[in-house]
Amino acid sequence: MNIFTRLQTIDRRVLYLLIALVITVPLLVRPGRHPRVKFNEVRNAYKTISNVPKDKLVIISITWGPGTTAENGPQTEVMMRHLFQRGVKFAVVSWDQAGNELSYEIGKKLEKEMGKKYGVDWVHLGYRVYYPQVVFRGMAQNFQKVMEYDKFHTPLSKLPAVSGVKTSKDIGAVIEITPSGTLELWIAYFNGPYRIPLIYCPTAVMAAEAYPYIDSGQINGMLNGVIGAAQYEALIGMQNAKTDAAATSWALSAAHIFIILLIVVGNLGYLATKRAARGGNGGGR
Amino acid sequence: MxxxxxxxxxxxxxxxxxxxxxxxxxxxxxxxxxxxxxxxxVPARFRKGIVMAVTFIGGLYLSLEFLVPYKNVHTGKYPLTEVMPTVANLEIVIGCFALLLGIWNLFQIHGKTLMKFGKDWYNSAIFFLTFFSIAILGFLRDKGVHGTPEMFSILFSGFLLSLQSTTFSLIAFYIVSAAYRAFRIRSAEAGFMMVAATIIMLALVPVGALLTAWLPETGFLSAFRLERIGYWILTSPNMAAQRAIAFGVAVGALATGLRIWLSLERGSFFDRQL
Amino acid sequence: MVTWIAKNAPAITIWCAALSTFAIYSVLYAENRFYRFFEHIFIGLATGYGVYATWAQILGPKWWDPMVKQGQWYWAFAAVVGSMFYFMYSRKHAWISRVIFGLFMGLAAGGMFREFYELYFPQIGSSMKPIAGHGMSVWDSLNVVVFYVILLACMSYFFFSFDHKNAATKKTAAAGRWFLMIGFGAIFGATVMGRMTLFIGRFNFLINDWGPQVKIAWATLPFKIVIGLAVVWLIVALIRRTKPPKAKIAIEE
Structure with missing residues (x-):
């Protein structure tokens, strides 16, 4: 029994412990260095937000909850940060119950840090149920009637950031931050018919499937998981900030190399076992 | 009149x-x-017809709104589109009444266990305790009762957020285990897939760029940098393959939509005797 | 008590979050009661929060307040229609719930024409790419050729209207399967990244949020005693688990 065959019998819990150790080091060091490479779709997202007129509202759509905070949280934070930097007003609407609390907390944290004011620079529309077919279309026709109030039941007419928003013509862009297949619905019912720019911030699992929409121009920019958020952070002048996204990108580097090594060792073991079995059965054939 | x-x-x-x-x-x-x-x-023989008619009317509204965008010549507006905000509000409110459907089942199961002090009754007890705690604290927090925002935060961020994100993250461990035990390159196709996956895994993270940093940033050789190869795979072969899949899905989605709208769909929901 | 909790809420939250994290991760070692208990806490909190959020954010301000505070009595009809969902619990009248489900399914299905048009027409347009001209380099032209080859090959793989008997279609479809593997490889690579990120997120919390709290607590004697007891309990539990059960030995004997 050679080393590769013996490695086949390793307990899965040992592997779990090893992956935990592998990612611990970058998280302890927390390198502030951001990814040097920036994908085109991230640059395009940056350009799109940079070109939104200041008199228009940006909608940040939250479809994520606690399960994907590690990916969608940094995306939400970096998009809000850029909008605050530019002074473009935005409204956050959560289609996820718990995402409602989480996105509000991110907004509050940034509001304090960047000296902004709730209701004037941004609003949170709270949790809404997800019936996109009619809600998106209704929102485009009469934003005030469908959205009506914010998270604290304040009528939109009393919130300067959104009081002037009547129809889709007053909306400058939509940022969809999501771990599920909601992209198509925004394109079909909102961004497509009304020609409103769309920035897509999916979890990495969803990203590969979005490239046809980038190619056709139906998505104006994309942040691919937490790496996309880290790349975007670098674009808005946070190259050396010790953020969660930057630390995660290095921890991911270590984790990916470890997984590739596991695949290689696993396959070598598989080959060794196969060869040994063939040797045993075939008698040196 | x-x-x-x-x-x-x-x-x-x-x-x-x-x-x-x-x-x-x-x-x-x-x-x-x-x-x-x-x-x-209503007699049984008319029931299916009623369900079919209601389903058809639901679908007809959105179909007509798109296919026959009737414009009122006097007002210059589209009446079917104009009523969309009202329809949206109605659907939102009525849809919310379905809220207790799943919860009712949970209450039945855990209620029975608790009443009988059955096996693991304490799990059912904690279910009820946490269910009512967070709901009541949420309402009290909104009323501004002293101490409730912090207590709500303990339940929400301390437990709910942490429990859900940890549960989701368990998949990472199974991926590690699968990477070692299940991802076997048994065929050329599997090898092809694994090579693409490996390149993507490296290209997406900063270490990928560092591994081939010795190659020039411009010129012919720059095309062989890992991040460039990975990005090319994503934006060229992957994009074309995903589009082909999307075209297949499109035809299927249209057919399924039509079948549901016209109540032609088959399956346990549609075939059951009413 | 309430004031003490309010004062120490951030630290309590972090400790509770760490405890929850360990409880869920304990399943990686083996299925256990600790994990099951926290799983029920999760279900209770998630459903309880769902009820609160739906009432506080939607039904309260969009249905109850207009009906009761603004006098729009006709919203009462929404409750009647909404109650139709609950007929699914009646064996005799379950079909009534299908009326309302049918309405919602119809509304969702009715968007198919718009979805098809808005989603796929631009995709079809975007698939008509020029092979040369407009300042395209050789590399760009090659990329377009690659695009056409992969698109057509993959589409032929999904084309089931006739049998793939002809050698040309058979080989094209086979090539399509190869190209699809690249797409699946890309999805797989990205999936690994996504799932790892979630795990890293939890570890980031343990190291960078909970770690400092542990450092503070370590300075106190009660904490050291609790940790000592926990370690002893864990060792005992592990030893008990590794011992073979007596009943099993008896059977084997």
């Missing part, structure tokens, strides 16, 4: 207050109960 109908409509739609409001609400609920009573007495 039309004018008197309009008068009745305006009178009915007027906001009511106090006793009048109570009477109107009770009246509406009474009419609703009567309507449900009539539905309950």
């Amino acid at each position: 039309g004018q008197s109908l309009h008068h009745i409509w305006t009178w009915l739609a007027m906001p009511r207050h106090g006793l009048a409001l109570a009477v109107f609400i009770i009246g509406a609920l009474g009419i609703g109960a009567l309507f449900l009573g009539i539905l309950c007495s």
Whole structure:
């Protein structure tokens, strides 16, 4: 029994412990260095937000909850940060119950840090149920009637950031931050018919499937998981900030190399076992 | 005739207050109960027809709104699109009434266990305790009761957020285990997939760029940098393959949509005897 | 008590979050009661929060307040229609719930024409790419050729209207399967990244949020005693688990 065959019998819990150790080091060091490479779709997202007129509202759509905070949280934070930097007003609407609390907390944290004011620079529309077919279309026709109030039941007419928003013509862009297949619905019912720019911030699992929409121009920019958020952070002048996204990108580097090594060792073991079995059965054939 | 109908409509739609409001609400609920009573007495042979008709009307509205965008020549507006915000509000409110459907099942299961002090009864007890705690604390927090925002935060961020994100993250461990035990390159196709996956895994993270940093940033050789190869795979072969899949899905989605709209779909929901 | 909790809420939250994290991760070692208990806490909190959020954010301000506070009595009809969902619990009248489900399914299905048009027409347009001209380099032209080859090959793989008997279609479809593997490889690579990120997120919390709290607590004697007891309990539990059960030995004997 050679080393590769013996490695086949390793307990899965040992592997779990090893992956935990592998990612611990970058998280302890927390390198502030951001990814040097920036994908085109991230640059395009940056350009799109940079070109939104200041008199228009940006909608940040939250479809994520606690399960994907590690990916969608940094995306939400970096998009809000850029909008605050530019002074473009935005409204956050959560289609996820718990995402409602989480996105509000991110907004509050940034509001304090960047000296902004709730209701004037941004609003949170709270949790809404997800019936996109009619809600998106209704929102485009009469934003005030469908959205009506914010998270604290304040009528939109009393919130300067959104009081002037009547129809889709007053909306400058939509940022969809999501771990599920909601992209198509925004394109079909909102961004497509009304020609409103769309920035897509999916979890990495969803990203590969979005490239046809980038190619056709139906998505104006994309942040691919937490790496996309880290790349975007670098674009808005946070190259050396010790953020969660930057630390995660290095921890991911270590984790990916470890997984590739596991695949290689696993396959070598598989080959060794196969060869040994063939040797045993075939008698040196 | 039309004018008197309009008068009745305006009178009915007027906001009511106090006793009048109570009477109107009770009246509406009474009419609703009567309507449900009539539905309950519908003979079995008509039931399927009613479900089909309602499904068809639901789909017809959105289909017509798109396919036949009728424009009122006097107002210059599209009436079917104009009523969309009202339809949206109705769907939102009515849809929310389905909220307790799943919860009712949970209450039944855990209620039975708790009443009998059955096996692991403490799990059922903690289910009820946490269910009511967070709901009540949420309402108290909104009312501004002292200490409730912090207690709510402990339940939400301390438990709910942490439990859900940790549960989701368990998959990472299974991926590690699968990477070692299950991802076997048994065929050329599997090898092809694994090579693409490996390149993507490296290209997406900063270490990928560092591994081939010795290659020049411009010129012919720059095309062999890992991040460039990875990005090319994503934006060229992957994009074309995903588009082909999307075209296949498109035809299937259209067919499924039509089948549901016209109640032609088969399966446990659609075939059951009503 | 309430004031003490309010004062120490951030630290309590972090400790509770760490405890929850360990409880869920304990399943990686083996299925256990600790994990099951926290799983029920999760279900209770998630459903309880769902009820609160739906009432506080939607039904309260969009249905109850207009009906009761603004006197729009006709919203009472929404409750009647909404109650139709609950007929699914009646064996005799379950079909009534299908009326309302049918309406919602119809509304969702009715968007198919718009979805098809808005989603796929631009995709079809975007698939008509020029092979040369407009200042395209050789590399760009090659990329377009690659695009056409992969698109057509993959589409032929999904084309089931006739049998793939002809050698040309058979080989094209086979090539399509190869190209699809690249797409699946890309999805797989990205999936690994996504799932790892979630795990890293939890570890980031343990190291950078909970770690400092542990450092503070370590300075106190009660904490050291609790940790000592926990370690002893864990060792005992592990030893008990590794011992073979007596009943099993008896059977084997």
